[in-house]
Amino acid sequence: MDSGARVGRPKASSRETLAEAACELFLEQGFAATSIVDITRRAGVSRSSFFNYFASKSDILWSGFDERLDVVARSLSDGVEGDAALRSFAEAFAPDSLALGIVNAAIMGIESDLESERARRQLRLSGLIADRLRAPGDDSAAADIDGAARAAAIFSAVWRWAGSGPGTSSLPDEVTAALALVLPR
Numbered sequence: 001m002d003s004g005a006r007v008g009r010p011k012a013s014s015r016e017t018l019a020e021a022a023c024e025l026f027l028e029q030g031f032a033a034t035s036i037v038d039i040t041r042r043a044g045v046s047r048s049s050f051f052n053y054f055a056s057k058s059d060i061l062w063s064g065f066d067e068r069l070d071v072v073a074r075s076l077s078d079g080v081e082g083d084a085a086l087r088s089f090a091e092a093f094a095p096d097s098l099a100l101g102i103v104n105a106a107i108m109g110i111e112s113d114l115e116s117e118r119a120r121r122q123l124r125l126s127g128l129i130a131d132r133l134r135a136p137g138d139d140s141a142a143a144d145i146d147g148a149a150r151a152a153a154i155f156s157a158v159w160r161w162a163g164s165g166p167g168t169s170s171l172p173d174e175v176t177a178a179l180a181l182v183l184p185r
Contacts, residue, residue: 015053015063018043019097022060026101030109031057061110062117064096065158070124076132083179084130086154092173099162118155126151146182153178 021042025034036057040050054060066087075085105111130147157174 018045018050018053019060019063021139022023022057023097023100026108027104031107031113058113058117059102061097061114061122064093065121068093069121072125073128076128082129082132082150085132086150086155086179087172089154089174090157093171098158099166102159102162103165121152122155125154147162149182150179153182 008109018039022034022039023044025038026163029038034057036047036050039057039060040047043050054063059066072085072089075088075184076082081173101110126144126147128147129150130143131144134143145181154175157171157178160178161171161174
């Protein structure tokens, strides 16, 4: 037996390896034409490994964003001041699959998927913010409107950051600038 041959499990798979393989394929053949089998084959992992990291192809694009959204949700529920919690969204958010998808939506054929997934997440963030801002017993629309405006600011910042190209702008700066456009409460 060759002493240099590897025996046992193949190299460990990772979320990043799968995401990179998927994005390459989305750019080459489009999102709809890319199967999970194509992705796992390109990444050199099993189909079950894919599902250890992602529930669907769409999750590949949104997983990093969703992790940051969960950070905001925890910050808001822990009582962190609204805009400080929202600025925490941008901390440690590196260029990822979503930014690539935003910039290459037409090439990947994901314009409508991107729009609907954005709307779903923006609505979730809007509700989280409104719940944090709403005073006990307040049944006015003010917290809902403020939450919607702040959520729109975050999404606008992400799209502007992604569209500016890698290393061109800072997401924390984009978030701060976008939040500054929302009237203080």
